[in-house]
Amino acid sequence: MTKEDFLKAVPEALEATDVPELPVTRGKVRDVYDLGDRLLLVATDRLSAFDRVLGRVPYRGQILNRLSAWWFAATRDLIENHLIAVPxxxxxxxxxxxxxxxxxxxxxxxxxxxxxSLWKLYQAGERRPYGVPLPEGLRKNDPLPEPILTPTTKATGPGGRDERLTREEILARGLVPQALWERIEAAALALFRRGQALAERAGFLLVDTKYEFGLVGDRLILIDELHTPDSSRYWSRASYRRGEPEHFDKEYLRLWYAERGFTGEGTPPPLPPELAAELAWRYARVFEGLTGEPFRPAPGPQRARVERAIREVAGG
Ligand SMILES: Nc1ncnc2c1ncn2[C@@H]1O[C@H](COP(=O)(O)OP(=O)(O)OP(=O)(O)O)[C@@H](O)[C@H]1O
Ligand SMILES: [Mg+2]
Known part of the structure; x- marks a missing residue:
């Protein structure tokens, strides 16, 4: 699909689903239907940035949902994950x-x-921002000597801000028991190394990412989304070290807004359709590079198709 094709699809982007007979909660970007011991996560085309929903990006939902599923399959040998099916x-x-x-x-x-951001904290002189020592002399966009964990609290409710955590604070506050936290650290680093290796083969650098973990009984599993350009930064390999890298993630949008004077304070200007199409096109590049498949949108009006699928899964 060309940028022009994505631009034409902007008006049909999926805002939300409505299946009133089923219990639902809405996150910023996903509608979550509760089916008892399972959840049906609906990836909509809503785009969140600056802690709010900014607008819609055509096919964002299906590109990221399919890419996440691809990553879950590509890492299942490292840790169990929540994915049962992509209906x-x-x-x-x-x-x-x-x-x-x-x-x-x-x-x-x-x-x-x-x-x-880690760079701004470092620039301001911090050398142990998450309790992890950083060497002197790093420049912006340098690789770290080793990938590091920089955990935060999971903010709840509108306007909630993620707060920095160190390993010691996680344990002292009893957020996660020590033995479990050690398994999480090991799993996160293994996932990240696998992510970097597979991204490189596809022509990208996996710069950073966010994982969520959950418990089912006492089983530790990986939940939420995995290595999507929403939860991760991706740079193109070819552009690295030739000035500012080419961004294939939400940083592209943040920079676009920053160039127009908006850096997060107050109300952001609305998302222009051209920028929405550009982002979609970039997300599709990551999808195609990694999966090796051309991105083709699912046929039919999105909302009717998705709502039908939700009812089928819930009824079956
Ligand atoms: N397997 C799972 N079990 C329980 N909750 C999950 C699972 N996978 C994802 N979630 C949760 O579902 C929600 C997905 O919604 P979404 O990503 O739209 O929300 P968000 O914008 O990240 O956060 P918020 O829900 O605070 O708005 C997240 O809160 C995520 O933690
Ligand atoms: Mg989320």
């Missing part, structure tokens, strides 16, 4: 878990533009 390109049927209250962020490079 529609926008849907994931998953095991319902008790989410652990920590967002497990892993970083391979020192970068970012916001006040709380």
């Amino acid at each position: 529609d390109p926008n849907l994931s049927l998953v095991e319902k878990a008790r989410p652990l209250p920590v967002e497990v962020v892993v970083r391979g490079y020192i970068t970012g533009t916001t006040k709380t």
